Amino acid sequence: MDKLRITGGTRLSGEARISGAKNAALPILCAALLTREPMTFTNVPRLQDIRTLLALIEQMGVSVARDEADGTVTLDAGALDNPVAPYERVKTMRASILVLGPLVARCGEARVSLPGGCAIGARPVDQHIKGLQAMGAQISVEHGYIHAASPRLKGARLFTDMVTVTGTENLMMAACLAEGETVIENAAREPEVVDLANCLVAMGARISGAGTDVIRIQGVDKLHGATHRIMPDRIETGTYLCAAAAAGGDIRLTGTSSAYLDVVIDKLLDAGCEIDTERDAIRLRAPGRLSAVSIRTAPYPAFPTDMQAQFMAINCVAEGTAIIRETIFENRFMHAVELQRLGADIRIDGNTAVVTGVERLEGATVMATDLRASAGLVIAALVAEGETTIERIYHLDRGYEQLEHKLAALGARVERLR
Ligand SMILES: CC(=O)N[C@H]1[C@@H](OP(=O)(O)OP(=O)(O)OC[C@H]2O[C@@H](n3ccc(=O)[nH]c3=O)[C@H](O)[C@@H]2O)O[C@H](CO)[C@@H](O)[C@@H]1O
Numbered sequence: 001m002d003k004l005r006i007t008g009g010t011r012l013s014g015e016a017r018i019s020g021a022k023n024a025a026l027p028i029l030c031a032a033l034l035t036r037e038p039m040t041f042t043n044v045p046r047l048q049d050i051r052t053l054l055a056l057i058e059q060m061g062v063s064v065a066r067d068e069a070d071g072t073v074t075l076d077a078g079a080l081d082n083p084v085a086p087y088e089r090v091k092t093m094r095a096s097i098l099v100l101g102p103l104v105a106r107c108g109e110a111r112v113s114l115p116g117g118c119a120i121g122a123r124p125v126d127q128h129i130k131g132l133q134a135m136g137a138q139i140s141v142e143h144g145y146i147h148a149a150s151p152r153l154k155g156a157r158l159f160t161d162m163v164t165v166t167g168t169e170n171l172m173m174a175a176c177l178a179e180g181e182t183v184i185e186n187a188a189r190e191p192e193v194v195d196l197a198n199c200l201v202a203m204g205a206r207i208s209g210a211g212t213d214v215i216r217i218q219g220v221d222k223l224h225g226a227t228h229r230i231m232p233d234r235i236e237t238g239t240y241l242c243a244a245a246a247a248g249g250d251i252r253l254t255g256t257s258s259a260y261l262d263v264v265i266d267k268l269l270d271a272g273c274e275i276d277t278e279r280d281a282i283r284l285r286a287p288g289r290l291s292a293v294s295i296r297t298a299p300y301p302a303f304p305t306d307m308q309a310q311f312m313a314i315n316c317v318a319e320g321t322a323i324i325r326e327t328i329f330e331n332r333f334m335h336a337v338e339l340q341r342l343g344a345d346i347r348i349d350g351n352t353a354v355v356t357g358v359e360r361l362e363g364a365t366v367m368a369t370d371l372r373a374s375a376g377l378v379i380a381a382l383v384a385e386g387e388t389t390i391e392r393i394y395h396l397d398r399g400y401e402q403l404e405h406k407l408a409a410l411g412a413r414v415e416r417l418r
């Protein structure tokens with residue numbers, strides 16, 4: 001299993017290019033299942049999660065062509081004949097559930113393994129199922145598989161119990177081919193939902209309200225092929241901003257935008273960073289020492305849970321005490337124990353962490369427990385004195401394209417041990 005060895009204490013400087021967003025690319029690639037015509041996607045990140053999803057849909061009978069060098073993927077679901085997502089593939093990636101809506105809408109049936117619980121929480125998919133049932137799908141869950149069938153879904157008024165990102169995406173995709181109008185209330189407003197809606201509209205879908213909490217979809221008989229460019233990854237962007245904030249330095253991130261990062265940038269300004277935004281680049285200059293910043297995670301446009309671990313890391317070395325509240329996932333503090341191994345002062349009480357900044361962290365061996373927890377450990381390792389070895393970095397490979405190369409280009413001392 002690969003590990004990452006980081007020698008801390010180097011300031012970061014220079015430029016790094018941000019990749020396409022994992023959490024936009026995953027649903028958008030699934031949208032290709034909704035049409036018989038070829039779809040072309042650009043700016044698709046080279047990530048393990050993307051490879052997993054492409055392998056999953058390829059075994060359904062979809063033809064997959066990929067140019068890893070330029071990030072283009074062409075999918076042709078004209079011959080899709082196996083609307084099944086087997087456990088072996090779903091278990092490594094929860095976002096596989098995003099094939100459910102498109103498959104039942106286009107094929108009239110689907111058999112999709114229930115994604116298991118994962119490190120950050122139980123993450124059930126009851127809202128996805130409830131929404132499809134309200135649209136007329138017959139659904140049973142047997143032997144760990146969701147069986148869904150419906151000759152044609154019917155538009156309906158849907159209301160999810162909580163804001164769910166992939167739930168909104170699944171139901172929005174299904175509704176595109178349903179008969180009549182679907183209204184999704186309490187919809188997720190995440191920018192990735194909007195990017196998906198833009199792709200669906202380019203395919204001929206009739207959607208309004210994406211980006212608000214009420215999305216209306218007028219079903220159409222069929223969708224056609226289109227080309228879509230995946231939006232930049234706002235979480236990858238935020239992660240590099242945090243890395244430079246913590247390690248010190250002056251970096252410029254290109255191929256990205258501050259448009260969806262208001263709350264993250266606001267917190268970094270509060271922490272004492274200087275930030276300049278351009279149309280498609282962001283520059284950050286770190287202060288001598290960061291000030292502690294408290295955060296509370298909540299659905300967009302509030303502070304993203306996918307940036308919580310990175311902010312815990314920067315608070316570990318900031319001046320003062322920060323309160324971190326995690327309101328989305330019930331078990332998303334596993335990085336705290338690992339950060340303590342580096343010398344951090346963190347107290348956990350339920351969904352609240354109290355982080356008091358220390359003057360210095362010290363390198364140690366730590367274990368990555370999930371994707372963003374790993375990112376938090378990388379940030380702490382960049383600051384820690386001496387060497388830190390991060391084990392189980394397959395979590396990082398799920399969501400960060402060429403992490404060690406991008407960090408090395410910014411001057412970090414980092415190497416992958418195979
Ligand atoms: C591929 C992708 O886009 N992943 C993101 C997506 O995950 P994902 O879409 O899985 O997360 P959700 O927005 O669905 O989860 C929000 C909360 O709702 C709960 N819930 C959700 C659905 C459901 O049917 N029942 C239920 O109880 C979840 O357990 C969680 O507590 O949004 C999360 C919250 O911003 C991010 O951390 C993930 O990076």
Ligand SMILES: C=C(OP(=O)(O)O)C(=O)O
Nearest residue numbers: 023094095306371372399
């Ligand atoms: C939790 C995440 O991803 P996923 O929903 O794919 O597990 C994430 O991107 O931080």
